Amino acid sequence: MQKVLITGANGLLGQNLTRLLVEDGKYEVIATGRGTDRLCEDGYTYYELDITDNEAVSHLIGEIKPDFVVHTAAMTQVDDCEREPEKANLINIAGTFHIIDACRLVDAFLLYISTDFVFNGETGLLTEEENVSPVNYYGQTKLAAEKLVQESKLKWAIARTVLVYGQVKDMSRSNIILWVKKNLEAGKPIKVVDDQWRTPTLALDLAKGCELILDKKAEGIFHISGKDYLRPYDIAIRTAEYFGLDKSLISPTNASQFVEVGKRPLKTGFNIRKAQTQLGYEPHSFEEGIRIMQEGF
Numbered sequence: 001m002q003k004v005l006i007t008g009a010n011g012l013l014g015q016n017l018t019r020l021l022v023e024d025g026k027y028e029v030i031a032t033g034r035g036t037d038r039l040c041e042d043g044y045t046y047y048e049l050d051i052t053d054n055e056a057v058s059h060l061i062g063e064i065k066p067d068f069v070v071h072t073a074a075m076t077q078v079d080d081c082e083r084e085p086e087k088a089n090l091i092n093i094a095g096t097f098h099i100i101d102a103c104r105l106v107d108a109f110l111l112y113i114s115t116d117f118v119f120n121g122e123t124g125l126l127t128e129e130e131n132v133s134p135v136n137y138y139g140q141t142k143l144a145a146e147k148l149v150q151e152s153k154l155k156w157a158i159a160r161t162v163l164v165y166g167q168v169k170d171m172s173r174s175n176i177i178l179w180v181k182k183n184l185e186a187g188k189p190i191k192v193v194d195d196q197w198r199t200p201t202l203a204l205d206l207a208k209g210c211e212l213i214l215d216k217k218a219e220g221i222f223h224i225s226g227k228d229y230l231r232p233y234d235i236a237i238r239t240a241e242y243f244g245l246d247k248s249l250i251s252p253t254n255a256s257q258f259v260e261v262g263k264r265p266l267k268t269g270f271n272i273r274k275a276q277t278q279l280g281y282e283p284h285s286f287e288e289g290i291r292i293m294q295e296g297f
């Protein structure tokens, strides 16, 4: 069986991907993450791996000799990246460089997970050909890492994704659905932006997109997201409706009033035609996504 090594396996995508690949049984799965295993299931091997430790990365990848590496690990809190650019550089850029170097040692195929935040948000429903121009530091680090991957001379793919939602064990960061649900359940009013546009992505769909890339050894950039083009305000309303929560607690705001440390691009969201035609990728609708998430992990 071919071996797939996953970085960031404790994360939202990492846990979904680890479980999906184990369930589908086509690959031997090696999950790696910061600290101890948080998924704690059977069927894969777990190793602690901090991607900022170059020696540890080359040692482990050199020992395991994976056929594929799926590099999901990243500093994903956008405002923290703005506040701590050196840490963001270390994890998102240097970390990716370490992974690339180690992949070279064993000639592994590298699948790098990137973001809609490489775009400036002037136009939405973006194709893979659109010009990149990030508006925040997180986006800059992810773009710098994309360039390293593209120049690596490895066999590579980049899966860019958008506003991922889902639920895993002991989550590193929340996501919009859980945030809305938690506040409305507590009877707390929330202000949600109505001038951003996104194609929110169920973590399980993203994991499936990654698996399809591995199965086909598909090279190049792929936009892997949900298919519903929504504003965070719409997402909040639909979440309230789905869970029967009080919608009147949600009020609209916009970029001029809701100022964040890291600027967010206004219109992103993806055109996923390439992934649909070349990979056979077919995401769930947003409502199906909430239902799947609600069924638990």
Ligand SMILES: NC(=O)C1=CN([C@@H]2O[C@H](COP(=O)(O)OP(=O)(O)OC[C@H]3O[C@@H](n4cnc5c(N)ncnc54)[C@H](OP(=O)(O)O)[C@@H]3O)[C@@H](O)[C@H]2O)C=CC1
Residues within 6 Å of the ligand: 007, 008, 009, 010, 011, 012, 013, 014, 033, 034, 035, 049, 050, 051, 052, 071, 072, 073, 074, 075, 076, 091, 095, 113, 114, 115, 116, 142, 160, 161, 162, 163, 164, 165, 172, 173
């Ligand atoms: N979530 C989203 O909305 C989007 C995510 N992406 C990209 O998708 C990928 C997966 O993100 P997602 O799963 O959602 O995010 P998570 O934050 O849930 O997962 C990221 C994982 O990376 C781990 N990590 C951070 N630093 C290191 C390190 N030095 N060494 C090893 N692991 C580390 C984190 O560890 P720990 O658990 O210890 O914090 C965490 O488990 C990322 O590359 C992200 O940039 C792209 C677009 C949207």
Ligand SMILES: Cc1cn([C@H]2C[C@H](O)[C@@H](COP(=O)(O)OP(=O)(O)O[C@H]3O[C@@H](C)C(=O)[C@@H](O)[C@H]3O)O2)c(=O)[nH]c1=O
Residues within 6 Å of the ligand: 076, 077, 078, 079, 114, 115, 116, 117, 161, 162, 163, 164, 174, 175, 176, 191, 192, 193, 196, 232, 258, 264
């Ligand atoms: C906290 C908060 C968020 N929001 C909105 C803004 C935003 O669109 C959405 C989610 O907010 P967050 O800060 O969690 O997400 P944000 O950092 O904007 O999300 C990003 O994460 C990184 C990792 C990515 O790569 C991107 O694709 C993107 O999804 O909720 C509000 O409208 N009001 C609020 O009070």
